[in-house]
Amino acid sequence: xFKVGFDNDAYLRTQSEKxxxxxxxxxxxxxLEFGGKLFDDHHASRVLPGFAPDSKIRMLEKLKDKxxxxxxxxxxxxxxxxxxxxxxxxxxxxxxxxxxAFRGYGLYVSSVVLTRWQDQPSALAYQKKLExxxxxxxxxxxxxxxxxxxxxxxxxxxxxxxxxxxTSRELVVVTAPGPGSGKMAVCLSQIYHENxxxxxxxxxxxxxxxxxxxxxxxxxxxAYEAATADLNDVNMIDPFHLEAYGKTTINYNRDVEVFPVxxxxxxxxxxxxxxxxPTDMGVNMAGNCIVDDAAVSEAAKQEIIRRYYNTLCDxxxxxxxxxxxxxxxxxxxxxxxxxxxxxxxxxxxxxxEETNGPAVAIELQDGAIISAKTSSLLGASSAMLLDALKHLxxxxxxxxxxxxxxxxxxxxxxxxxxGHTNPRLHMDEVLVALSVCALTDYNAKIxxxxxxxxxxxxxxxxxxxxxxxxxxxxxxxxxxxxxPNYQTSKLYHT
Numbered sequence: 001x002f003k004v005g006f007d008n009d010a011y012l013r014t015q016s017e018k019x020x021x022x023x024x025x026x027x028x029x030x031x032l033e034f035g036g037k038l039f040d041d042h043h044a045s046r047v048l049p050g051f052a053p054d055s056k057i058r059m060l061e062k063l064k065d066k067x068x069x070x071x072x073x074x075x076x077x078x079x080x081x082x083x084x085x086x087x088x089x090x091x092x093x094x095x096x097x098x099x100x101a102f103r104g105y106g107l108y109v110s111s112v113v114l115t116r117w118q119d120q121p122s123a124l125a126y127q128k129k130l131e132x133x134x135x136x137x138x139x140x141x142x143x144x145x146x147x148x149x150x151x152x153x154x155x156x157x158x159x160x161x162x163x164x165x166x167t168s169r170e171l172v173v174v175t176a177p178g179p180g181s182g183k184m185a186v187c188l189s190q191i192y193h194e195n196x197x198x199x200x201x202x203x204x205x206x207x208x209x210x211x212x213x214x215x216x217x218x219x220x221x222x223a224y225e226a227a228t229a230d231l232n233d234v235n236m237i238d239p240f241h242l243e244a245y246g247k248t249t250i251n252y253n254r255d256v257e258v259f260p261v262x263x264x265x266x267x268x269x270x271x272x273x274x275x276x277x278p279t280d281m282g283v284n285m286a287g288n289c290i291v292d293d294a295a296v297s298e299a300a301k302q303e304i305i306r307r308y309y310n311t312l313c314d315x316x317x318x319x320x321x322x323x324x325x326x327x328x329x330x331x332x333x334x335x336x337x338x339x340x341x342x343x344x345x346x347x348x349x350x351x352x353e354e355t356n357g358p359a360v361a362i363e364l365q366d367g368a369i370i371s372a373k374t375s376s377l378l379g380a381s382s383a384m385l386l387d388a389l390k391h392l393x394x395x396x397x398x399x400x401x402x403x404x405x406x407x408x409x410x411x412x413x414x415x416x417x418x419g420h421t422n423p424r425l426h427m428d429e430v431l432v433a434l435s436v437c438a439l440t441d442y443n444a445k446i447x448x449x450x451x452x453x454x455x456x457x458x459x460x461x462x463x464x465x466x467x468x469x470x471x472x473x474x475x476x477x478x479x480x481x482x483x484p485n486y487q488t489s490k491l492y493h494t
Contacts, residue, residue: 005295026202115182
């Protein structure tokens with residue numbers, strides 16, 4: 001059952017104040033490395049119930065008159081057509097998506113930086129494309145021995161070789177389509193160039209997870225480890241902060257490991273380092289806005305289980321390795337949970353065993369668990385959807401929301417006209433049919449009105465679902481997991 005555990009309004013207010021405070025600390029020019037997702041941060045909204053997926057961008061919206069955005073993207077990722085796993089689009093496409101989204105909030109995107117530039121043909125073509133769209137594009141180059149070769153890094157042949165990005169506002173947000181894009185290097189390169197021009201610019205880092213002021217093994221921080229199993233991130237106590245201030249704070253291995261180098265870079269660039277620990281660099285106020293620790297902890301535990309199932313499916317698809325599964329299992333042990341703590345799993349598997357076919361189960365907000373199987377007319381997801389809506393609307397089980405007379409013409413269109421081999425209706429087709437029926441059928445109308453009540457519900461499938469059904473579940477705000485099995489033994493699955 002969904003229960004709010006996070007004060008989103010307080011977060012927007014205090015986070016904006018913290019960033020403004022950090023700008024003032026550096027005399028009016030701050031480069032803010034923005035980690036994680038600025039848009040659609042569904043991980044944060046799942047583990048911090050009450051956190052709005054667009055909270056970060058709304059927070060920046062409050063600062064839009066003093067902020068501009070630089071988007072960094074690794075030229076090698078352009079060359080390799082690297083794809084965002086969550087959206088299924090390439091990094092070059094995602095840069096354009098990000099720009100449109102920023103502009104939609106009234107934020108100024110000043111430029112794109114192509115990092116690790118080595119004259120890659122695809123990156124060169126991409127630069128021309130961006131410039132043809134009226135965007136400013138800059139190139140940053142690889143530096144031998146980066147970041148440990150400090151004398152070379154902080155020199156005219158290191159950061160000095162990079163093109164200086166012209167900026168005009170006091171807050172410069174540096175973001176990227178995904179990890180490995182070089183956001184921090186862009187920030188430090190800019191500070192180097194600003195300093196040579198007599199401008200004392202500062203640096204700060206904004207990442208929501210791990211949350212620095214909650215316990216190391218808090219489920220929310222463990223959920224971050226589960227979410228980054230592919231990167232092998234490990235949360236740890238910040239030893240530099242403990243030594244400097246005598247206070248225990250949480251960071252993660254990569255930031256702790258690189259801090260001595262960053263400290264030396266800051267000292268070389270600015271004369272002295274403004275920070276005594278990696279925690280000092282952060283401006284994250286999320287921990288201060290948790291208002292119900294029990295609700296947040298339970299939500300995070302469920303996310304850990306979901307990450308475990310997602311990794312199992314990724315291994316089945318060839319997109320992950322078994323070591324990531326072991327990491328997820330270790331995180332579950334640390335959180336003292338198992339797949340048995342996800343009730344819809346047992347319900348879906350029981351229905352699948354009973355019917356000897358694919359099955360899907362949903363846990364509704366009232367605690368009811370509804371399962372359904374695949375039939376000749378409907379896929380299991382579609383059947384479950386209709387049954388769940390009937391339950392929410394108080395419609396008896398024997399009432400049909402869609403008669404065969406409605407479904408069969410759609411099936412004929414799919415198989416006889418459009419060439420599909422599977423005649424069963426996917427969820428999107430069911431929803432369109434239900435919308436049409438709602439014009440004349442009262443039961444269909446009240447069932448359709450219950451769709452918003454599916455948000456935050458938990459669903460488990462006995463097989464890996466089609467991308468169509470996965471996409472519908474995502475848009476409905478449903479938390480989906482699947483067993484790592486396909487419905488058929490075919491080698492190619494769409």
